[in-house]
Amino acid sequence: MNILIIGSGGREHALxxxxxxxxxxxxxxxxxxxxxxxxxGENLDLAIEPVNTRNADAIDFFCxxxxxxxxxxxxxxxxxxxxxxxxxxxSRAVFGPGAAAARIEGDKAWSKQLxxxxxxxxxxxxxxxxxxxxxxxxxxxxxxxxxxxxxxxKGKGVIVTSNAGEAAxxxxxxxxxxxxxxxxxxxVIEERQTGQExxxxxxxxxxxxYMLDTTQxxxxxxxxxxxxxxxxxxxxxxxxxxxxxxxxxxxxxxxxPTVDALYRDGITYRGVLYxxxxxxxxxxxxxxxxxxxxxxxxxxxLPRLKGDLAxxxxxxxxxxxxxxxxxxxxxxxxxxxxxxxxxxxxYEKGRVIEGLDQAAAEPEVVIFHAGTxxxxxxxxxxxxxxxxxxxxxxDDLRQARDRAxxxxxxxxxxxxxxxxxxxxxxx
Ligand code: AMP
Ligand code: GLY
Numbered sequence: 001m002n003i004l005i006i007g008s009g010g011r012e013h014a015l016x017x018x019x020x021x022x023x024x025x026x027x028x029x030x031x032x033x034x035x036x037x038x039x040x041g042e043n044l045d046l047a048i049e050p051v052n053t054r055n056a057d058a059i060d061f062f063c064x065x066x067x068x069x070x071x072x073x074x075x076x077x078x079x080x081x082x083x084x085x086x087x088x089x090x091s092r093a094v095f096g097p098g099a100a101a102a103r104i105e106g107d108k109a110w111s112k113q114l115x116x117x118x119x120x121x122x123x124x125x126x127x128x129x130x131x132x133x134x135x136x137x138x139x140x141x142x143x144x145x146x147x148x149x150x151x152x153x154k155g156k157g158v159i160v161t162s163n164a165g166e167a168a169x170x171x172x173x174x175x176x177x178x179x180x181x182x183x184x185x186x187x188v189i190e191e192r193q194t195g196q197e198x199x200x201x202x203x204x205x206x207x208x209x210y211m212l213d214t215t216q217x218x219x220x221x222x223x224x225x226x227x228x229x230x231x232x233x234x235x236x237x238x239x240x241x242x243x244x245x246x247x248x249x250x251x252x253x254x255x256x257p258t259v260d261a262l263y264r265d266g267i268t269y270r271g272v273l274y275x276x277x278x279x280x281x282x283x284x285x286x287x288x289x290x291x292x293x294x295x296x297x298x299x300x301x302l303p304r305l306k307g308d309l310a311x312x313x314x315x316x317x318x319x320x321x322x323x324x325x326x327x328x329x330x331x332x333x334x335x336x337x338x339x340x341x342x343x344x345x346x347y348e349k350g351r352v353i354e355g356l357d358q359a360a361a362e363p364e365v366v367i368f369h370a371g372t373x374x375x376x377x378x379x380x381x382x383x384x385x386x387x388x389x390x391x392x393x394x395d396d397l398r399q400a401r402d403r404a405x406x407x408x409x410x411x412x413x414x415x416x417x418x419x420x421x422x423x424x425x426x427x
Contacts, residue, residue, distance in 0.1 A: 002027040002067050003310065003351035004059075005041075006048055008034050010337075010370035011295035015309070016041055017368065018302045022310035029068070031059065035380045036369025041325045051081035060087055068092060070313060073271075080106030080152055084271070101269040102291040109150040109186045111289055118257040122286040123370035125190035126206035131175035131422070132278060134187050137169035138231065144192040151176045151183030154157030156232050158288075161190060195239050195280040196425060197287065200250055201295045201301070202275070203312065204269040205321040209255050213304065213328050214242035215279060215297040216425065221344060223421045230344045234422035235300040236334045236397055239254055241279060241426060250277065250284055256316050258289070259316055270317055299334035299368050299389045304328050334400035335391040336408050336422050341415025348373065351382045351413045359410040364393040382413055390418075 001024050005012050028041030033200030034356040046062060057091050063071065063159065069219050071087050073079050075098035082099035086259055096102075103113045109127045115320035127150070128134035138147065147170035157180045159170035164196075167189070174184040199217055203210040212341045215237040221227035242250075254275055262269050274290035274297075278364050292358045302309070315324045360367050368391065371384015390407045394400030401423050 001025065001069035001310070002061060003070045003072065004029045004031065004068045004183055005033075005037075005072045005074060006031050006059075006078055007031050008037075009254055009295055009384075010260040010292055010299050010368040010386065012074040013037050013368040013370070014299040014302045014389070015074065016254075018305065018309040021329065024308065024310040024314075026365075027066070029066070034369045035372040035374045036367070037401075038374065042312050043183070048078055050071040051078050051083045051086070054203055056083060056086040059083075060089070063087065063092060065078045070095065070317070072096065072290060072313060076102065076105050076152060076290065077424065079271075079291050082280075095271055095313040096315050097271040100267045101271070101385070104262075104269075104273070104289045105291040106152050107150055108148050108188045108288070109394050112408065114258065114261055115286060116411050118261045119245075120254050120257055120286055121283060123190035123193055124199055125188050127186060129186045131171065134171045134189065136170055136415070138171045139164055141167060141410065145189050146192050147171055147174060147178045148188045149183040149191070150186035150188055151180070153180035156180065157183050158229075165366045176180045193278045193280045193285055193287070195278045198239060198242055198274045198277050198279060199235075199296060199297045200242070200277060201294060202255055202273050203316045203321055204271065204273045205271045206270055207259070207319070209249060209251065209259060210321050210324075210326070211251060211255070212301055213237055214239045214247065215242060215294070215300055216258075217294060217297050218419060218422055223419050224424075228340075228344055229374055232294070232296050232337065233339065233419045234331065234336045235294070235302045235332070236296045236304065236400065237297070237304065238328075238422040239426060241242055246284060249344045250275065254284070254286060265333070265341070270319070296337055296389050299391055300333045300334060303333050303366055303391055303393055304331065329393065331393045331395055332397040332400045333393050334404045334422055335389050335395060336345065336401075336404045337386050337419050338388040338408055338411055338416050338418045339392060340382050340385050343415065346416075347385055349381070349383050350417065353380045353382060353387070353411065353413045355410045355412050356380065359390065361390070361405040362403060362407040362410065365407040366391050367407070385412070387416070398427060
């Protein structure tokens with residue numbers, strides 16, 4: 001079977017790296033991919049954004065003529081826009097939910113209502129479509145809130161505030177200045193929680209739920225979890241913060257009711273359901289649902305996954321997850337993100353990256369490319385804010401992190417930086 005992966009980040013490189021190890025995988029394609037994916041498969045020049053009839057037809061045409069038996073859709077934008085629905089075919093499996101199910105990430109107002117309808121633990125929230133009403137509420141609210149653009153905003157539409165003035169300001173930015181465009185047609189204003197954040201990723205085949213091992217991501221830019229929010233500066237797994245007891249609580253109080261509620265509404269969720277949780281003094285609460293693998297969480301998980309990812313993805317897409325068994329390497333994995341100078345703000349692209357081979361030769365290290373490209377002379381250059389994901393296995397988290405950091409030290413490009421303290425919260 002040939003496999004096509006949609007996307008161009010570290011998540012997609014890592015998925016491809018694991019899929020390539022499957023005896024089921026023949027040729028591996030990426031659309032559009034990056035410099036790293038080009039080394040393990042074939043990058044295609046197919047437009048994936050925006051998802052429209054013409055672009056979806058071109059991908060479908062490619063799949064038909066190249067015997068693609070599995071399409072894996074990595075990012076949320078094409079999922080929310082319905083690419084999975086358009087590519088589904090009787091002789092082809094698609095990993096990733098259709099638009100109706102992906103709405104769980106694409107529309108935070110809807111998702112909040114869904115959680116409320118089945119009493120899934122989450123912050124108390126108000127939903128506003130009228131800017132005046134939202135402002136009046138924010139200006140007079142006593143306790144700290146988080147203001148969220150309801151639609152997709154490239155991970156930037158969430159503003160954590162400390163007082164009424166900041167909350168009103170956030171409403172203005174989202175609904176009046178329209179900083180995130182149409183994503184700000186509605187806002188969710190919710191009570192601010194405190195606690196550790198963990199990511200729970202579960203495969204869902206419509207009815208069956210298969211929880212992956214536990215991970216924690218570090219979203220803040222700087223060491224000590226300081227500075228602005230990013231897409232994630234590193235992740236590690238497993239995390240001792242999630243005990244077996246907490247995992248079963250999350251399964252029974254959060255995942256099962258959510259998947260059942262969707263099912264009752266006629267929505268078959270097939271793909272990965274990512275619950276971003278905060279471990280509050282009152283128990284785990286859902287901060288967000290995502291319809292895709294966490295990035296960089298999955299980069300930290302996959303080196304520990306034993307078994308056949310292609311089979312697992314087919315089983316998810318075909319509704320037979322109850323027939324598969326998975327196992328995890330007992331060692332820890334740490335993934336460190338090397339970022340461009342200036343990220344998460346504006347940054348320059350096209351800086352030449354050196355030392356990749358030396359870094360990859362470090363013990364138990366695997367490097368996934370996130371924002372890279374190959375320039376005209378064949379050199380690997382930076383092409384994004386998060387550039388590389390350096391992952392290492394170790395007998396414990398400290399060893400895994402030391403190995404990842406040592407490998408990071410061998411990679412050079414102008415302005416490169418990374419956090420050396422991934423996993424510090426549990427060390
Ligand atoms: P999201 O895009 O929903 O994951 O939000 C981005 C980040 O904002 C999360 O990782 C949290 O750190 C923070 N956040 C979101 N909702 C809340 C909340 N209710 N309380 C505290 N922090 C939050
Ligand atoms: N690492 C956070 C996310 O994928 O949303």
